[in-house]
Amino acid sequence: MGLSLSRMMAVLTKEFTQLVRDRLTYAMIIGIPIVQLLLFGYAINTDPKHLPTAVLVQDQGQFSRSILGSLQNSEYFRIVHVARSPAEMDKLIERGAVQFAITIPGDFTRRVVRRDKPQILVEADASDPAATGSAVAALSSLPIEGLKHDLKGPLASAAPGPQPFEVVIQRRYNPENITSYNIVPGLVATILTMTLVMMTSLAMTRETERGTMETLLSTPLRPIEVMVGKLTPFVVVGIIQAALIISMARILFGVPMAGGWAALILGLFLFIVGSLALGFLVSTVARNQLQAMQMSFFYFLPSILLSGFLFPFRGMPEWAQWLGTILPVTHMLRVVRGAMLKGVGLAEAAPSLGALALFVVIVAGLAVKQYRTTLD
Structure with missing residues (x-):
């Protein structure tokens, strides 16, 4: 018995009818590609920005305000909490409430003026290295960009080259960035x-x-x-x-x-x-x-x-x-x-x-x- 196009069309029609009536399977065929497209296209981002950041500012001078402004302008940091003590900073980063904890020491302005090259401590929750990698890399330009509008006149000439201060990065919970x-x-x-x-x-x-x-x-x-x-x-x-x-x-x-x-x-x-x-x-x-x-x-x-x-x-x-x-x-x-x-x-x-x-x-x-x- 030879091939019959009508019989094949009958089976084909039956399978399509059964597929359409199986609403769950039909929904999965349409839904899974749409979900994948939307998630990968809109939700997935390997370069996170506006990461929640806590700051402990022990120096209330203009230089400190300029540093905080520069951090937020980088788009990688979003200051959500101003801490009052190092213990409060530890609790915030331990609970995962913030991704970064930044401490500006009390003698920051004086040491910048005296060319003592003060240090700013940046503690990063490195339990997820991918979440902090780009933000940590952006900190390398902070000593150059942070005070470029403040160090003018005598301060500019007194400043020790392009880096008037140092950023010390402490990667907590995963210091070696092991994935x-x-x-x-x-x-x-x-x-x-x-x-x-x-x-x-x-x-x-x-x-x-x-x-x-x-x-x-x-x-x-x-x-x-x-x-x-x-x-x-x-x-x-x-x-x-x-x-x-x-x-x-x-x-x-x-x-x-x-x-x-x-x-x-x-x-x-x-x-x-x-x-x-x-x-x-x-x-x-x-x-x-x-x-x-x-x-x-x-x-x-x-x-x-x-x-x-x-x-x-x-x-x-x-x-x-x-x-x-x-x-x-x-x-x-x-x-x-x-x-x-x-x-x-x-x-x-x-x-x-x-x-x-x-x-x-x-x-x-x-x-x-x-x-x-x-x-x-």
């Missing part, structure tokens, strides 16, 4: 996201496809009991994965363990439970394993791009930062990097831990409600 110190801890959050959400959604959807879920639905189990029973083994799997990644980070890559174990353990538990609850929620919406995988990937993609894992979080536009703040991966990255590189405790990590706890409550509530809906 693995930033990337490897972040893998804890990204790997757990990829495996737990997808693994849970596929496992639950597989039971629906095989019909075993019908047997479970016929029992007097409540939705919350089903969810707890189903997710508890995966919690153990997530803990094992996290312990393995952290151990290998220390053994293979030499990532420092600064402490902060209480914040790290609590953050991991909340993140694992939240990821599993999200996978459970996906399984109540997806009709088959393909849809579950598509939905998991659609969640995983922005989690990688908007969380600050691969690209500097503060380099993204404000709308992208707002979206990134909604994602639990963003907060887990802050907890794990803060604990491993900075040794932050529960108090310093409280905002991120609170966000993770809120995510667990919301997603678990939606999952239970959606599961109850499927029972009806």
Whole structure:
């Protein structure tokens, strides 16, 4: 029997009809390229500017004001806090509230006039080298540009060449700018996201496809009991994965363990439970394993791009930062990097831990409600 164009067209028509009726798959085909285009085109920026900066100005002279003005004119620094003590500066940079902490000493003006070449201390949160690299490079021109409009007349002639002062840069938490110190801890959050959400959604959807879920639905189990029973083994799997990644980070890559174990353990538990609850929620919406995988990937993609894992979080536009703040991966990255590189405790990590706890409550509530809906 020869080839029949009409039969092939019939099959072709049937496949297109089925594709259009599968709204989720159709939405993924259109949505994923659009999301990638928008995120890479608008949100990703490897040269972050207007980085939040705290200053401790112990000299109130004109020279100090000129230095601060020059910093802001460079577009890399945005002064958001004026500290009153070095201890306050330490807390701000430890919590991640600022990227830079700049100290102008009390005898700055006098030493510039006397040609003593004073020093300005710039402390950078180098836990993410990509976020600070360009800004640190811009500081090399500060001694030349900072006081060029102030050193005139006798001061200009008395000035020791083009550099009347020195900028001392202290890279905190990662003085050698080792990229693995930033990337490897972040893998804890990204790997757990990829495996737990997808693994849970596929496992639950597989039971629906095989019909075993019908047997479970016929029992007097409540939705919350089903969810707890189903997710508890995966919690153990997530803990094992996290312990393995952290151990290998220390053994293979030499990532420092600064402490902060209480914040790290609590953050991991909340993140694992939240990821599993999200996978459970996906399984109540997806009709088959393909849809579950598509939905998991659609969640995983922005989690990688908007969380600050691969690209500097503060380099993204404000709308992208707002979206990134909604994602639990963003907060887990802050907890794990803060604990491993900075040794932050529960108090310093409280905002991120609170966000993770809120995510667990919301997603678990939606999952239970959606599961109850499927029972009806």
